Amino acid sequence: MFGESGSGKTVLLSSFYGAAQDAAGREDAGSPQLYDLVADDTTQGDRLLKNYFRMENSAEVPAGNRFRAEPYRFTLSLRSTPSAAERKAMPVEAVQLVWHDYPGEWFERSVSGPEEERRRVEAFRALLVSDVALLLVDGQKLKGAAGEEERYLKALFHTLRTGLVRLREDILDDGRELVRFPRIWVLALSKADLLPDLDVDAFKALVLENAADELAQLREAIESMVQGDDALSVGEDALLLSSARFTPGRIAVRERIGVDVLLPLAAMLPFERHVTWARRQEIPAKVARELADNAGTIGTGAMALAMLGAKHRLPGRLGLISTALAMVVPLLSKDRVQDAASLAGEKLKGVHARALERKQTLAAILTGFKIELERAEREGVLRRSRR
Numbered sequence: 001m002f003g004e005s006g007s008g009k010t011v012l013l014s015s016f017y018g019a020a021q022d023a024a025g026r027e028d029a030g031s032p033q034l035y036d037l038v039a040d041d042t043t044q045g046d047r048l049l050k051n052y053f054r055m056e057n058s059a060e061v062p063a064g065n066r067f068r069a070e071p072y073r074f075t076l077s078l079r080s081t082p083s084a085a086e087r088k089a090m091p092v093e094a095v096q097l098v099w100h101d102y103p104g105e106w107f108e109r110s111v112s113g114p115e116e117e118r119r120r121v122e123a124f125r126a127l128l129v130s131d132v133a134l135l136l137v138d139g140q141k142l143k144g145a146a147g148e149e150e151r152y153l154k155a156l157f158h159t160l161r162t163g164l165v166r167l168r169e170d171i172l173d174d175g176r177e178l179v180r181f182p183r184i185w186v187l188a189l190s191k192a193d194l195l196p197d198l199d200v201d202a203f204k205a206l207v208l209e210n211a212a213d214e215l216a217q218l219r220e221a222i223e224s225m226v227q228g229d230d231a232l233s234v235g236e237d238a239l240l241l242s243s244a245r246f247t248p249g250r251i252a253v254r255e256r257i258g259v260d261v262l263l264p265l266a267a268m269l270p271f272e273r274h275v276t277w278a279r280r281q282e283i284p285a286k287v288a289r290e291l292a293d294n295a296g297t298i299g300t301g302a303m304a305l306a307m308l309g310a311k312h313r314l315p316g317r318l319g320l321i322s323t324a325l326a327m328v329v330p331l332l333s334k335d336r337v338q339d340a341a342s343l344a345g346e347k348l349k350g351v352h353a354r355a356l357e358r359k360q361t362l363a364a365i366l367t368g369f370k371i372e373l374e375r376a377e378r379e380g381v382l383r384r385s386r387r
Contacts (some may be wrong), residue, residue, distance in 0.1 A: 001188075002127075002160055003136030005103065008190035008243060011055075013072065013101055014062050015243035015259050017045065018052025020074075022254070033079060034365050037097075037263065040073040048072070055244060055251040069102035069123030076263070078361050097266055100127045121170045128171060128225075131270040133182035135160065135218075135235070137207065139191030139242075153211035161218040168225060181226040184269055185234040192240040192257050199380030204238040231277040236385035237269070239376075261376045264369035269384070271303040275341035276387075304340035307366045308351070343370060 001009045020037040039045030051062035076095040102123045127133070137156060145152035172178065189195070189203050198206070207215065215235050223229040242257035343351060348370055355363035376382035 001100070001134045001136055003134075003190065004138065004156065004159060006140075007136045007138040008241075009136065010062055010101055011051075011243045012190065012241060012259065013099055014048045014051035014055070015253060015256055016099070016262055017048040017072075017074070018055075018253065019256065019259055020263075021049060021052075034361050034368070035076050035079055037074050037076050040075055040096075044070075044072055052253060056253045059249055059251045061251070069100065069119060069126070071126060072099045072101060073097070074099070076365075078365075080359075080361060095267060097263060098130070100130065102127070121167060124167050125171055128178065128182060129180045130182045131184065132266050133185045134188040134239070134241075135185055136188050136190050136241075137203075139189050139194045142189070143194050149206060150210035153207060154214045157211055157214035157218045161214070161221045164218075164221050164225070168221075172225065177227045178225055179227050183226070183232050184237065184273055185222065186237040186239050186265070186269075187235050188239045188241050188258075190241050191243075193242040193245050193255070198240075200238050200240050200383045201380065203240065204383060207235070207238075231274075233273060233385055233387070236387060238383045239265070240381045258376070258381050261372060261382055264372040265382070267366065268369045268373060272341050272384075275304075275337055279338060303366070304337040306362045307340045307343070308336065308363065343367065344374065348374070 001012070003009055017037075017039065039048065054060040054062070074097045076097070100123070135157075137153070141152055141156075142149060169175065187204060187207060189198070189200075192198070192203075195203075219232075219234040222234055223232060226232060239261065240258045242255075243253075243259060245252040245255035348367060352364060352367035352371060355361075355367055373382060373384065377384065
């Protein structure tokens, strides 16, 4: 998440993990819980839950991160333990989410000295190998700038652009553009509960009306850092986010907006977009190879196999490596990969129901994620790019 100080990054992180552990919240969802999301570092997980429970029980907002960057790693594990035969047939073994928390002040001011500068560069190098980046617009500041939204939005995108440009030479390797880089940059309105009349389409329209040129300049700065900039989406997707509903003396943590979409978004949006880019031949060969060889990424072939419940295991370390789209033909045709990526509506519900019936848990989880994204779009919380 790229945002200024006070934009809500740390609070969103606490709400995200607390909601994932909240048994009552899961029951309210009305659907079977097929997985657990667990913090790999127990101390980090306990700290996030402390923040969450203090919000719920004491109306206490967690302090922002002002001193150092910290990655939080979460593993999605199946609730029912698969048999040895089922595990062997699964295309992937696990899905992991890494959430980077860092001081928003690092975008806004100079650092205090060489040590903080070193930490800042290391943090942004780590941030810039993510699959999805969220550009946070602070709903509280946007509301406070009513009638002068242009001033706030222009300043925000200028600050984000300047922060990236300032670090460009330190982040790039001998000035060479990066292959591993966030290729999906989502416009996200934090504290969306403060603007209840603003749906996602109105939010995106407001941004473009008042700061389209500044967003384009930010896009150009991002393009200058990445190889294969045709396979890049900046500001085309939009999302509303609210950690909870805040009223004097009370924080209603279950009245959140968009937080439950974050995991489906992180899991499914890169898959959908990579397939689209590959079909249009917008991923250069070197970029396609990097996506195929990156042990931390579940590539297109593995995701398609997992979604369709296919009983194949792709080659590679821990089963997490897939081949590029053009190379999965021996196991799954390009058309089938495209079918998996474009599943929607009644067909998607049918595949999801069949996966539940056949106890193909991973397929049910991933198709369930796509159903969640569709629901968020219907509710005016999410808008995915049609490009």
